[in-house]
Amino acid sequence: MTVKRSSLNEILKIAEILCNQRGVRLTVQRRKVLELVCAAEGPVGAYEILDRLRESVDNPAPPTVYRALDFLLEQGLIHKLESLHAFIGCSHPSHPHASQFLICSDCGGVSEIESSGISNSLRQAQERTGFKTKRPVVELLGTCAQCQRTAVPKE
Amino acid sequence: MTVKRSSLNEILKIAEILCNQRGVRLTVQRRKVLELVCAAEGPVGAYEILDRLRESVDNPAPPTVYRALDFLLEQGLIHKLESLHAFIGCSHPSHPHASQFLICSDCGGVSEIESSGISNSLRQAQERTGFKTKRPVVELLGTCAQCQRTAVPKE
DNA sequence: CCGATGACGGTATATTATAACATCGGGTGA
DNA sequence: TCACCCGATGTTATAATATACCGTCATCGG
Numbered sequence: 001m002t003v004k005r006s007s008l009n010e011i012l013k014i015a016e017i018l019c020n021q022r023g024v025r026l027t028v029q030r031r032k033v034l035e036l037v038c039a040a041e042g043p044v045g046a047y048e049i050l051d052r053l054r055e056s057v058d059n060p061a062p063p064t065v066y067r068a069l070d071f072l073l074e075q076g077l078i079h080k081l082e083s084l085h086a087f088i089g090c091s092h093p094s095h096p097h098a099s100q101f102l103i104c105s106d107c108g109g110v111s112e113i114e115s116s117g118i119s120n121s122l123r124q125a126q127e128r129t130g131f132k133t134k135r136p137v138v139e140l141l142g143t144c145a146q147c148q149r150t151a152v153p154k155e
Numbered sequence: 156m157t158v159k160r161s162s163l164n165e166i167l168k169i170a171e172i173l174c175n176q177r178g179v180r181l182t183v184q185r186r187k188v189l190e191l192v193c194a195a196e197g198p199v200g201a202y203e204i205l206d207r208l209r210e211s212v213d214n215p216a217p218p219t220v221y222r223a224l225d226f227l228l229e230q231g232l233i234h235k236l237e238s239l240h241a242f243i244g245c246s247h248p249s250h251p252h253a254s255q256f257l258i259c260s261d262c263g264g265v266s267e268i269e270s271s272g273i274s275n276s277l278r279q280a281q282e283r284t285g286f287k288t289k290r291p292v293v294e295l296l297g298t299c300a301q302c303q304r305t306a307v308p309k310e
Numbered sequence: 311c312c313g314a315t316g317a318c319g320g321t322a323t324a325t326t327a328t329a330a331c332a333t334c335g336g337g338t339g340a
Numbered sequence: 341t342c343a344c345c346c347g348a349t350g351t352t353a354t355a356a357t358a359t360a361c362c363g364t365c366a367t368c369g370g
Contacts, residue, residue, distance in 0.1 A: 027317070046357070061320055066358065071317095082237040083292050085326095085357060102286045111284065117276035122295065125270045130300030131257045137238050139292040140277065145285030182348070201326070216351060221327065226348095240326060240357095 011038050014093055015077050024075065032056060033068035037078050038089035042108050045086050081110065083139045088112070098122070100138040106147035166193050169248055170232050179230065187211060188223035192233050193244035197263050200241050236265065238294045243267070253277070255293040261302035 015034055019026040026034075036052050037044055046065050053060045069087060072078040077093050080086075081101060090099070091112045100118055102111040118138065126133055170189055174181040181189075191207050192199055201220050208215045224242060227233040232248050235241075236256060245254075246267045255273055257266040273293065281288055 025317080029318080059320085062358070063320080063360090064318075067318075082294070100280065102280075102284060102288075104286075105289070111286075113280060113284065115276065115280045117279055118273070121270065121272035121276040124272055125255065125257075125268060126295070129257060129266065129268070130303070131259075131266075131295065131297060132303060133257075133295040133297040134260070135296040137292060137294040137296065138277075139237070140281070140286065140288040141290040141292065142286060142288040148285070148287060180348080184349080214351090217327070218329090218351085219349075222349080 008035065008039055011089060011093070015075075018077070018093065019075065022075070024071075029057070029064060030068045030071050033065060034072055034077055034089070037069075037072070037087050040088075043081050043084050043086035043088045043110055045084075049087070079112070081139060082137050083141060098136045098138075101140065102144065103139055103141050104144035104147055105141060106143050106150075109144055109146075111144070163190065163194055166244060166248070170230075173232070173248065174230065177230070179226075184212070184219060185223045185226050188220060189227055189232055189244070192224075192227070192242050195243075198236050198239050198241035198243045198265055200239075204242070234267070236294060237292050238296060253291045253293075256295065257299065258294055258296050259299035259302055260296060261298050261305075264299055264301075266299070 012031065012035060015031070016026055032053065033049060036049050040048075046062065046069060049069075050060055050062060050065045053065065057064070069078070069080075073080060073087075075093075076090060076096060078087050078089055079099060079101070081088060081103065084103065088101075088110055092114070097114055098119055099112045099114055102113060104110070122133070122136060122138075125131075167186065167190060170186070171181055187208065188204060191204050195203075201217070201224060204224075205215055205217060205220045208220065212219070224233070224235075228235060228242075230248075231245060231251060233242050233244050234254060234256070236243060236258065239258065243256075243265055247269070252269055253274055254267045254269055257268060259265070277288070277291060277293075280286075
């Protein structure tokens with residue numbers, strides 16, 4: 001269910017191809033921001049990206065980062081984690097999809113899952129209500145299996 | 156599926172009872188903030204609450220509002236809409252539950268639904284992954300049935 | 311060449327949220 | 341009664357997140 005993360009180079013190559021196919025430009029900044037987001041261990045905030053961008057760009061300002069992030073979001077190359085105000089690389093950008101996120105508050109780790117069960121039930125709810133979803137936000141905040149084992153046994 | 160919203164007085168009464176049962180204090184500020192959130196047409200931001208609070212409190216500061224909101228969230232009397240940075244009264248505070256929200260970007264309306272299908276599929280995903288959810292965030296951003304009809308027919 | 315468009319730089323500021331510390335008030339036990 | 345604790349509140353300042361706005365530049369199609 002959990003999707004394996006591709007290597008950075010792989011991701012960048014896919015991104016390049018996708019943008020070409022779609023006739024949109026993966027410019028230097030956009031590419032750099034994508035790289036920073038995907039290279040990160042976990043989710044990264046916009047200002048964290050901004051900081052890391054300082055190493056390769058002269059004096060970047062917030063709009064620079066946000067513009068790139070907006071583009072990458074539109075292209076489905078990254079996701080925004082609303083509950084964390086942070087961004088994370090998409091595990092499988094090649095096809096459009098609705099993802100769900102398991103966010104561990106202990107270790108900070110995030111798993112992107114793509115559960116057909118969840119997608120189906122969401123779709124059914126939409127059919128019942130006539131609501132048309134543009135962007136689904138499904139984020140489960142809690143404790144991952146690993147951290148549950150590591151946790152203090154009693155207390 | 157959509158839950159009818161109770162009247163303001165009803166809500167306040169229920170809140171009072173619940174807090175008594177739980178041995179927590181629904182103080183004047185907390186009650187006032189709950190009232191403001193529930194009286195609002197749709198979701199309200201913290202600073203919007205702050206503004207409205209000025210009418211009944213001398214010179215309220217952000218922490219006043221956020222503290223009250225935190226309390227109300229803990230007690231399940233309101234919900235936070237992460238994707239809007241806004242708060243909304245809980246439609247059915249009497250029992251613990253996981254809600255989902257349909258957020259219309261056209262009219263700004265929000266429906267709270269409680270779909271067993273969605274809950275079940277989320278639970279299944281948790282069982283598969285061993286993840287333990289403390290707080291689920293399920294927000295569908297899009298267009299409500301009403302606004303789809305109202306929308307420009309072609310374009 | 312011209313005009314349109316999209317990307318970018320840069321400044322300022324809006325918006326959302328919390329840190330830190332002082333105070334107050336009500337209950338509890340000595 | 342008094343000392344004490346603790347939860348709630350007041351107050352100031354600031355952190356963190358996000359966008360408005362405007363000018364410039366490059367590219368592309370006509």
